[in-house]
Amino acid sequence: MSYWKEIIEGGWSLVEGMRVTVRRLVRPVVTVQYPRKQLTLSPAYRGHIEFKVFPEIGTHRCIACGTCQRTCPSGVIKVQGVKDHARAPKVATHYMIDFTRCSLCGLCVECCPTQTLKYSTEYQLEEESRWDGVYDLMARLEERRT
Amino acid sequence: MSNRETITQKLQAMLPADDVCRDESCQAGVLFSAQVPLAKLRDAMKECDTAGYYLESITALDFEDTFELVYHLNCYEPRARVAVRVLCGHDQSPATVSDIFPSALWQEREVHDFFGIEFVGSPDMRPLLMPEDADCYPLRKTFGKVYAYHKRDEIYG
Amino acid sequence: MGSEMASDWIRIIVGLIIVLAFSQLNALFLVWLERKVAGHIQLRYGPMEVGPHGILQTIADGIKLVGKELITPLSADWKLFVIAPVLVFMPVLVAFLVLPFDENLVIRDMNLGVLLIFAFSTLSVLAILAGGWAANNKYALLGAIRSVAQNVAYEIPLLLAVLSVALMTQSLRFSEIVAAQCRVWFIFLQPVAGLIFLICATAETNRAPFDIPEAESELIAGFHTEYSGMRFGLFFLAEYTNMFIVSAVATALFFGGWHGPFGFSFGLPGIVWFLLKVYILLFVIMWVRWTFPRVRFDQLMNFSWKVMLPLSLLNLIVTAAVLKFI
């Protein structure tokens, strides 16, 4: 008797399963056709880093202290700055990141004493060579300002 | 009697009082820590096995004067972790415990990979995580970039 | 007599050309359909980019497959390896000869049509065995062995199910079997046989949940692990064409062939009814595939020998007894 019972119960469980899938078949899909339709990014999205532009001075506030450079676990950041004269505050002139090795931990943003770094929201970062992954943040900043 | 009391008593009976240390609060995550001489390692582990403990991890520490093997054992009771610590000179070879705890086999292989410590009597000492042709022991403090290489007393003294 | 022979030959040749064109196009369409069905069952679109709703996707894939290098492994038995994909496709084409698409739309209405289809569809397992064996790959061999065992096991209940239909109509000619269903389809008279036939046909065509010869999570791709390019493509097309054939046979044997339900045709020609039913069955096969996990090999065998075979025998005996005493 259990033989028949198992066949019937087993068969019914298969029918139940098929009911689940067919109900999904007529439901609207949940995916989007990516390049044509894009989802909105989360407000906290962490892309590569970028300079903030402070409206009151119209540019970044990086003082090239090198904290980010030392904190970065992967040694991605290279920053250089100059002083106009001996008493003047240091101002960054070069800021390069090697995004190919970045692990997006965000420690640089947090440790920055002048809060001049932020996360970019770019994510379509296709490049042709490894060197294209090295970003010059200064140049990017100029590009954005103009 | 619970497993943790059994093993505490057994190990206390086996070792001099200086070598064992019990911390009810488990601040360092370990209830009971026992410094076992190399020769008594297998005895201590057998006691743990009969007390119903399982082997959680085997790891080694490389000090300037010696290696130290740390065996963490645990049982399915709250806050019952036992650490069995064995000093093992750079030229000494501890006995394997893989016949007592089968899980030790891979962990010993891993320690062998990283520290080059040979376990006497182990049926299988092939490299586990390292490539088959590796000729270095990466977690030794003589390999690669190293910030500090201390004697044991400088940390635990 | 002579002119009749000639017209017969012309009929066969024209038929073959139509069959070749139809089976290929149909297989391409089925691949697309399967991907669409799978997509929508899984709450995604499936192919969308090539052509409207991706209808040309499989053609693009076919072109890609044709362009790919045909790799023959060094250790393979290359003669068998090359011939196996061709072998797997031939019996599939032959089966089209006797399929009754409509009352008069049969390429050759033989009195042993049903037998011919099953005789030839059994051949494809030889090709699978040859391919799996010749590849000299353990996964391929395992797949081939599984395939043979599975086909042998499921052939018997399949034929027994067909036999009970043949008993009812006293014929193995498709046109007669279909004609006998002009009022009531045999699925209502022989529900057990119909179900057995469908299950066994799924197993015969190596479709999920009986796709253990391919079993991508166990055997990577089973018997066609080592095949690349259009050789793989032929296996693929053969699978889909096989699906079409078993659905067509099931339609002819159990679902009234070109007849509408209960003798009402609603003014539609027979071929529309026939194809409609075939595609509904195909959809069911796909639906099943995208719903169930795969059965294990020994369970598959147990199911065949312990459930399907006794059931089909019982069904046959009951059918025979009923026919005898009524």
Next chain:
Amino acid sequence: MAEQFQEPVVEQIYTLNLGPQHPSTHGVLRVLLDLDGEFIIKADPVIGYGHRGHEKMAENRTYKQFMPNSSRMDYLSGLLYNHGFVLAVERFAGVEVPERAKYIRVICAELNRISSHLLWFGTYIMDLGGFTPFLYCFDDRENILDILDRVTGSRLTYSYCRFGGVNRDLDGEFISMTRAFIERLRSRWTDYHNLVTKNVIFIHRTRDVGVITPELARQYGVVGPNLRACGIPFDVRKSEPYEVYDRFDFVIPTGTKGDALDRYNVRLEEMEQSCRIIEQALDQLPEGPHINEVAPFKVKPPRGEIYFAFESARGLTAYYLVSDGSPYPYRCHIRVPSFGNLQVLTEVFRGTLVADAISILGSIDVVIPEIDR
């Protein structure tokens, strides 16, 4: 299966190399199988293809710099590992954590646990040949990722926890999304049960397959859901409550036989328990800062060591840290759950079919990069 298995004739044995590139070895696991027909005589897992030397890396990095590494060991439950590492260092160095941060961490960690289990659920059914539940699970998991993305800014390797708190505070939107998600997940259980749990094929594939007895589990140090499936209610969240887990009411689901079906049921029930924890944590969520602003920038634990165990999605995980008082750990050892869970397979595989081996491997839920470290 075991009773059908007979001692093989030696000449019939052949070796099958399962992996490292195989659809269902979940990463780069290679198993050398000695087979007799389709029966497995001996299994020898070969691991180490994903070895990155995290332990050596830790010695060359400050504690803070190692923090992003921690979520890269087990990429499916990155936040749990992250959480564990941060907790270990906090206890070691005595960093205070605000109450709100503790709750936030628990909520996110449990969400991550659900996402890990959901992914396991999907891939396990895919190992058994059913493709569709995989996509349904991904649909649900996508929700979790969206929620976590909202607060952590990342979808897989979160690097969210910080010494003394978390990176970013929760907002109201997060809370409502989480509550909506839990409701939605609960409404999906019927579908999952109808589609998978009750399915006769699934039951036949998993019942009495890959039985791990409690004794075998103890010998091999099997932990997590695999251990609980053999009937031992051992969960670090209960036995050594860390963070605020002792304030929540949840039960440890257990199985009876220790077969694949039990492991499946235990994991499914665990998701429900995680939902309960999240709900309670959301109810109790206090106001306050999300990070201890006065936490030292450079963490320097005192000399000594700590062995900190926590429950990751795969079981008991532990960080063993030895400090010499400098900002760099002298030694960092990570006890990973999958290590023992995978090793037990050498025993369990014996006498099973290849198809079962896949089913068992899937049910154990190993993450290979976690083992390789």
